[in-house]
Amino acid sequence: MNRLYADINACGLLLALALTVCCSYAFADNDNHVEDVVIVVHQDNPTQKMTRSQVIDLFMGKYVAFPNGNKAIAVDLASEQVAKQIFYQKLVGRSLASVNAYWSRIRFTGRAKPPIEKSSSEGMVSYIAGNKNAIGYIPESMLTDNLKIVYRFNE
């Protein structure tokens, strides 16, 4: 019986190690292009530039509008993707756990409508390309002719 427990423990350890290694590679791979994540809207959206404060208000559900006052549709990535982690770290300096705690307070008290969630950056690009009021964040390398940048973190 002890041997069986030892085997199970060993398998568990190996599995945890494998997952850790896989995750590390995922971070390294994604880090190369999430460093230059940019905030984008549809090419026909009249907004040209936004300030960091305006982007924060919009993605934190405080004031979900473009600078001209038009309502915006914030688009977020689902789950704990690396691009999402880096976006919020750069935007508000907080971890995803802290951002989730903040949004739990907003969402589950019904104070504001949560952002639309997309499972991938490709999905986000596709959604914004088809919606003039949408705003999201993508790696700059994924920019298409239908989109334009309204905010860069390194400016």
Added chain:
Amino acid sequence: MLLKPIVILLLLISTGSTANDNIQLSAFGTIGLVVSDSERLAYRRDVSYHQGVLADELDILNHSLFGVQLDASLTADLDFVGQVVLRDVAKSEFKQYLTLSFLRYSPTANWQIRIGRTAPDIFLHSASRDIGVAYTWAVPPNEVYSILPFRTVDGVDVSYSIPFNEGIIRTKFFTGQADTVVSSIAGPVSLDVKDIYGLIVNYSGVDWSFQAQHTQATIASESEGNQQLIDAVAQLPEFIWPGAAAFSQHLIAKGKTPKYSSISAQGYLGRYLLSAELSYISSSDSELIPTIVSGYASLAYMMGAHTFYGVYSFTDTDPYMFTEPGVQQQLIPELITGVTVLNSFYTSSQQTQSLGWRWDISANISSSLQWNHSHIDDMGGTLWLNNSGDFSTDTINIVMFSVSFTL
């Protein structure tokens, strides 16, 4: 019986089967354990709850819950939010579990109107106090929040938000009615309030927030036990209690207007999170609702996924003393006790020092371990259940452990 729909909902949420641009299904929950070293005053989450925790007991019912929420966009400006929270409650009725059910109309980014059942914004955390991942502590400070039995308001609210300097000013007016339960050792009794009017002004930036709020309401019900006491006092002859009929009118809760006010601030300073709130409950037309001053100050230090915090919280109320002149107290000891207990129901007076550790296990799972060291003043134990008949001062240690999640 509830397990099957819960499992189906969890599967839907986890697989994203309902996820499209117009419908979002989400969930939150807490598994909370409480132990105490008190053999006299039983810990409970708030005055609505009827089950207390004494020494040598392990409680899992006070803070454990599971909530499911549906967000449905009907048009670009109109959406519906519905939420059901399953937990142990004093009175098991569907309306106790339905915590949100409203239509929201947002014609512009500035304006928002909600009609239906919403969460009560009486103090800073009163709307979010059941959402474990939302705050640093294991539970929001009992001294401020446990006196509030309300979980819902049925009515209308209007919010207006506008950018100002580096922040957003948000004002909200709400009105409606509410029904809840208040529990004592005699058991739970219904409490209905109507004509609720509330105003909130909030100014917040990225890392800081200031809020002031005021609410008043009119009590719309009288419990059967109170009514019996009122009638018994009113019928006493003058030689036993001079002016008994007039005094009995002071015991009537129905029609009285409690007022709730609060100012609060919180902000991040590097790795530190500071928050403080001062609240004030009073009623100018009723001695049943005394002036209650409560507050807390909290300091948290964040180290990666771990947050260590300390809280000092207090609530202070002058105890009720029966001092009516000329009353033959030896002839009616039970009535005197009844009047004293009734007038002492909201006399909450205690101080607590808390130390705790929160661990963000992942982005949507956190655990909290918290130790509360509370000193309860004479006749000040309203927040606890006391079946001993001894209302003297006490010192109690409580340890809470909770795991909270969102899906």
